[in-house]
Amino acid sequence: MELCFIQLLGSYDTPPETPHNMLVDLNVRWPQESFSKPVTDKDIAVLRSTLETLHTTGYTHVVLNFTVSHSEKFPSQPNDLNPMRIEERFGSLMQTTGLKIYSRITLVIDDPSRGQTLNKISKVYDIVAALPVSERGLTLATTGGLDIDLLTLDYGQRLPTFLKHKSICGCVKRGVKVEIVYGYSLRDVNQRRQFVQNVRSVVRASRSRGIVVSSGAREPLEVRNQLGVTALLRTLGMTSDQCSRANNELAALVLLNGRLRVKSYKQTVAAGSGAVSVVDDPALAGGAAMKIVRRRRDSSDTEEHPSKQAKI
Amino acid sequence: MDKTQSFIKECLFTKSFDNPNKPIDEDRLHETLLLMPTDGGQTGRLRRARSSLKINAENIKAQGNEVKHPNYRSVNKNSKIAMRDFIHDSRKASMEAKRIAADRKIQSKAELRQYVKDNNSVLYERLPKYDAFLPMYKDFWVSYMRDILDLSQDTQVGSTPKLNAEAALMRLSMADYNGSRLRVTHSKNKNMIGIEGIVVWDSQKTFIMIVKGKLVDEIKSIPKRGTVFGFQIPINEEEALEYSILGDRFKYRSVDRASRKFKARRCDDMLHYVLQEN
Numbered sequence A: 001m002e003l004c005f006i007q008l009l010g011s012y013d014t015p016p017e018t019p020h021n022m023l024v025d026l027n028v029r030w031p032q033e034s035f036s037k038p039v040t041d042k043d044i045a046v047l048r049s050t051l052e053t054l055h056t057t058g059y060t061h062v063v064l065n066f067t068v069s070h071s072e073k074f075p076s077q078p079n080d081l082n083p084m085r086i087e088e089r090f091g092s093l094m095q096t097t098g099l100k101i102y103s104r105i106t107l108v109i110d111d112p113s114r115g116q117t118l119n120k121i122s123k124v125y126d127i128v129a130a131l132p133v134s135e136r137g138l139t140l141a142t143t144g145g146l147d148i149d150l151l152t153l154d155y156g157q158r159l160p161t162f163l164k165h166k167s168i169c170g171c172v173k174r175g176v177k178v179e180i181v182y183g184y185s186l187r188d189v190n191q192r193r194q195f196v197q198n199v200r201s202v203v204r205a206s207r208s209r210g211i212v213v214s215s216g217a218r219e220p221l222e223v224r225n226q227l228g229v230t231a232l233l234r235t236l237g238m239t240s241d242q243c244s245r246a247n248n249e250l251a252a253l254v255l256l257n258g259r260l261r262v263k264s265y266k267q268t269v270a271a272g273s274g275a276v277s278v279v280d281d282p283a284l285a286g287g288a289a290m291k292i293v294r295r296r297r298d299s300s301d302t303e304e305h306p307s308k309q310a311k312i
Numbered sequence B: 001m002d003k004t005q006s007f008i009k010e011c012l013f014t015k016s017f018d019n020p021n022k023p024i025d026e027d028r029l030h031e032t033l034l035l036m037p038t039d040g041g042q043t044g045r046l047r048r049a050r051s052s053l054k055i056n057a058e059n060i061k062a063q064g065n066e067v068k069h070p071n072y073r074s075v076n077k078n079s080k081i082a083m084r085d086f087i088h089d090s091r092k093a094s095m096e097a098k099r100i101a102a103d104r105k106i107q108s109k110a111e112l113r114q115y116v117k118d119n120n121s122v123l124y125e126r127l128p129k130y131d132a133f134l135p136m137y138k139d140f141w142v143s144y145m146r147d148i149l150d151l152s153q154d155t156q157v158g159s160t161p162k163l164n165a166e167a168a169l170m171r172l173s174m175a176d177y178n179g180s181r182l183r184v185t186h187s188k189n190k191n192m193i194g195i196e197g198i199v200v201w202d203s204q205k206t207f208i209m210i211v212k213g214k215l216v217d218e219i220k221s222i223p224k225r226g227t228v229f230g231f232q233i234p235i236n237e238e239e240a241l242e243y244s245i246l247g248d249r250f251k252y253r254s255v256d257r258a259s260r261k262f263k264a265r266r267c268d269d270m271l272h273y274v275l276q277e278n
Helices: A002-013 A041-056 A086-097 A135-142 A165-173 A182-186 A189-206 A226-235 A240-246 A249-263 A299-303 B003-016 B042-053 B057-066 B072-104 B109-119 B121-126 B130-148 B165-174 B254-258 B268-274
Strands: A024-029 A061-069 A100-109 A127-132 A177-181 A211-214 A269-271 A292-294 B181-187 B196-202 B206-211 B218-223 B227-234 B239-246
Touching (some): A024 A041, A024 A177, A024 A211, A041 A061, A041 A086, A061 A127, A127 A135, A135 A165, A165 A177, A182 A226, A189 A211, A211 A240, A211 A249, A226 A240, A240 A249, B109 B121
Parallel strands (some): A024 A061, A061 A100, A100 A127
Antiparallel strands (some): A269 B239, A292 B239, B181 B227, B196 B206, B227 B239
């Protein structure tokens, strides 16, 4: 009996290794206000230290978030659409730490009539999110007028309208998750008050379904580990298993949904063999939707001379 | 006032106006109004008949759809039964051959084949043979795929083929996978990972494959649900394009798939695919 007890204690010391350890932060701010303002080296240095902090706190997948206005004109050159150049800037960081970095664009939707099509822009980013700041913007984002993966709100401000269960849950039902950004609760008192109020209404409207949590970090100090996030959300009315799903499984689904939009045709046939999922496959990073590998041969191929031309 | 007008007044206006004289009094009626006898709808009918005889794209299509096999139902049913019998029979044959191998302590495939051929020719006929299906993949399917993707010429080793990646994916989603060589690369059921074979039949919910074994070849039916199938399309001697079928979204018969409009759906059921063991 005593032995058994000791063994139990022992197993508590080292947390059980879950088969899939995946901790996702869907929102780390990309230090750029709009397409026209270039990013400085100092900003990149801060971002790099934020990423390192995230890695230390246990995150495995991090998404850089570039927030632009939906009505502002996107650059016409396809190369300028994604200014992040993740591989070039953070390639060594990704290699040494094993961190996986993705790109995300968040569109601030004010007046839906002045919006533009997302066809081009959704191809170069892994995730497309919407941030409605008006009632009509919210209607557009929730009714499926835009092809988005994630719905986020400005938690530092008063919400544009009262959130209805029907619209938010309808959105969740289609597979669009709702994001809570905890970074707002760490900045100043006013924003924190607003944050609490807004999160409460989001939790109420969505019946705590399909909620994902992300940091929205601008500097290393705004990063919290999973325990910290769980503690915060539990005080705001979510259960602890919902909290752990929020930055684990559901966030991974957002990544999958976003990735499959480019790497597959309507989620039927995807590029890559599938042994590693499209989210994790390093060969599919960036905009590539094609994977070239060495041919696999079985013994029968080598026995006879391979014939590839049709014989009919 | 002529004869026509009195007829109109008596037969029509009495029904639609309180005072049948009203339109006439107000001068709303033409003086030279003519009423013609009808032919009882004969002309309309003739015109319709004539237009249906005319040949245009719509007509041909409509007729093509109507033409059916005289005993389509029974043929369909019989083919299903035949397919099922084939699967069951080849499974039984594989089992029997395995038992023989265990009894006689036969280690190699060729030896077992020879033994069965000499001693039990009926069983030999029933055994599924991978090599018999191999041309289906090698000669037909590979060239069919290269045709679809416009890859009829070999690309240079190390260079990327001229291919619109998106259009290629779309064509692949509508392609026929009978005869393809698929490999289970990921599945909810861990035991299925690694199975590789040539698709004999692409049914709605399963791929029926012939799998090469150490001693005997087997027919296996792999469910599409919860499974990811990988396949390669060779572009030259050394390299190949790699794609995967997400079985959860592929649960349609190949006939239905060709004309289907796919839609991206909520992918909560594909959670198993992202959370893979590393």
